[in-house]
Amino acid sequence: MSQKVNNLSQVEWSKDDVVLDVRDVHISFTTSAGTLNAIRGVNFTLHKGETVAIVGESGSGKSVTVKSVMGIRSSNQRINHGEILYTYEENGEKKTVDLLKFSKREMIANYNGKHIAMVFQDPMTALNPLLTIGAQVIEGMMLHLNMSKEEAWKKGEELLAEVGIPNPALTMKNYPHQLSGGMRQRIVIAIAIACNPDILICDEPTTALDVTIQARILDLIKKIQKDRNISVIYITHDLGVVAKVADYVCVMYAGKIVERGTAYEMYYEPRHPYTWGLLLAMPDLNTTDARLYAIPGTPPNLLRKIVGDAFAPRNRYALNIDYEEEPPVYELSKTHMVSSWLEHKDAPEVEMPMELQKRIDRMKKEVG
Amino acid sequence: MSNAALTKTKIPMEEREVILEVKGLKQYFPVDSHNVVKAVDDVSFQVRRGTTFGLVGESGSGKSTIGRSIIRLYDPTQGSITLAGKEISGKMTHKKKDYLTKHMQMIFQDPMASLNPRKKVIDIVAEGLDANHLCKNRKEREEKVYKILERVGLNHEQANRYPHMFSGGQRQRIGIARAIVMQPELIIADECISALDVSIQAQVVNIMKDLQDELGLTYLFIAHDLAMVKYISDYIGVIHLGHFVEMGTKEEIFSNPVHPYTKSLLSAIPEPNPITERDRQLVVYDKNEMGVDYTKGSKNYLTESHMVLATDEELAAWMQS
Secondary structure (H helix, E strand, C coil): CHHHHHHHCCCCCCHHHEEEEEEEEEEEEEECCEEEEEEEEEEEEEECCCEEEEECCCCCCHHHHHHHHHCCCCCCEEEEEEEEEEEEEECCEEEEEEHHHCCHHHHHHHCECCCEEEECCCHHHHCCCCCCHHHHHHHHHHHHCCCCHHHHHHHHHHHHHHCCCCCHHHHCCCCHHHCCHHHHHHHHHHHHHCCCCCEEEEECCCCCCCHHHHHHHHHHHHHHHHHHCCEEEEEECCHHHHHHHCCEEEEEECCEEEEEEEHHHHHHCCCCHHHHHHHHHCCCCCCCCCCCCCCCCCCCCCCCCCCCCCCHHHCCCCCHHHHCCCCCCEECCCCCEECCHHHCCCCCCCCCCHHHHHHHHHHHHHHC | CCHHHHHHHHCCHHHCCEEEEEEEEEEEEECCCCCEEEEEEEEEEEEECCCEEEEECCCCCCHHHHHHHHCCCCCCCEEEEEECCEECCCCCCHHHHHHHHHHEEEECCCCCCCCCCCCCHHHHHHHHHHHCCCCCCHHHHHHHHHHHHHHCCCCHHHHHCCHHHCCHHHHHHHHHHHHHCCCCCEEEEECCCCCCCHHHHHHHHHHHHHHHHHHCCCEEEECCCHHHHHHHCCEEEEEECCEEEEEEEHHHHHHCCCCHHHHHHHHCCCCCCHHHHHCCCCCCCCHHHHCCCCCCCEEEECCCCCEEEECHHHHHHHHHC
């Protein structure tokens, strides 16, 4: 089995090549209704060339997490604790900085686009309808790489060719509305990779697209990642997308990562009841059960103080202690960690739901 | 169990009464005086009572347009549509409109945009009842709304709240309640779950399935999520550029797809299995490259329900591969 795990993750991990280290980040928002604790202690690391997917429902804090990496902050946001360490090479020297220490302006001047770039969900709103594609592609290169307009324009055409635009020279002069959704998303990707970033953040890059286009965009991002050896963070709620791209998966719930592991561990050996629920809620093509398993209820209101495990009220396996004390983090393997009282040595033996076990057995049979 | 539930289990699907019959539906939109966009071009299908007909296709294929033409949000260019034996196409008379609004309802994609933010839930749900004067007094109206809200998993106190006080999943339930309160013959669900989270999608789909079993509802389910369409539908129509390229029961479409467009759609469905998913090859379909012309193809029936749009040569070639 360990053989399989290695096959799955194309990246050999060593301690040196950590690109991004998110350590115990707490973020809250001041609203008219009180303080909203959106992120309550998030930890994860991103290695060179690796893909991490952050999965969760809306409001689980996945977007806030990566936006803090990008330095996109709203005025009512407060960082209460934690650090985001970013390691990069400049002039042959290794540097590590804490991204949370920088102001918005410093982030824009030094890091955004140049080191860390983002692909947004909706390609229509991410592009400026008043500017030509060319003007938007070259903007970052002229700013960060000090290129002349002619140089940048030439590089821009190469970039469009790289992301699979059929007629780059012509497309550079077009406006966003003249392109289809899939083509627009390719432009957004071209803009993101224009300044050779180390980290590419993809915030639901395919949600607004069709299935056939979705698969092609994912393949494109994978290809670019391989060619340029960059690290990618995906934010998504689509577990099918995650299965296709991720080396490493973080499942987020109510501002915390409740389970983390390699893609293999997540899909074949999930341990947290919330992960079980997410996997079961998505029908695969073999689902024939009369009803889908739905996680009951809705995510908790983060304006209120959360006592114990935030998932307990929706969890049919909840123990008494779940309502009183927050579960600690249990390390199941070097890569797999879960935050659930069910892993405690005194906890009753709980098996994953039958339907899920059946599906995993079927998947195992499929791969042989 | 009600009568409707019994019918669902007893009578085989092929023998059930046809609720919706669409024949040769065409929906053209003029762009200027010379050009028209043929959004839907000669589409025919039937939906039987208590079944779900799924429409799938990429964006711009015309799947939403079909739904909107049937419920007369658009004026169809040509073709006949009958609902439970009554003609609802052609010129809209007052009587026809009355019949249509009473017996056909729609659930929309975005549950926030489709609920009036200035109205209370009870008034939103009861709007159809009010417009058709279906309640004798206030009490009856209240009772009807409460009963429906309970069915979709909301309680009485929530009836006097406004839409913004609900989460996305709850809002979509209000949308469903609004549709079923009229006891319609047909419900058109246009991408009604694609704006929701995965776990909430499952809740809403379960409610829709339960209601179908209890009340014998008939759905026209429009979506681009093929795994979900397979899960909820009995029959599936695959649309590309305004044409039905393939149609059949869900088993026929998923286990024995013939048209290359259907195959390419199926190959693109992401599956929650990281090992197989990684190396899966996409089947690419380019209509122009393959020289397929939908207007030349004829409807070939492989079985009574399985239809493929193709010329004879194309069909022979596709059947072999």
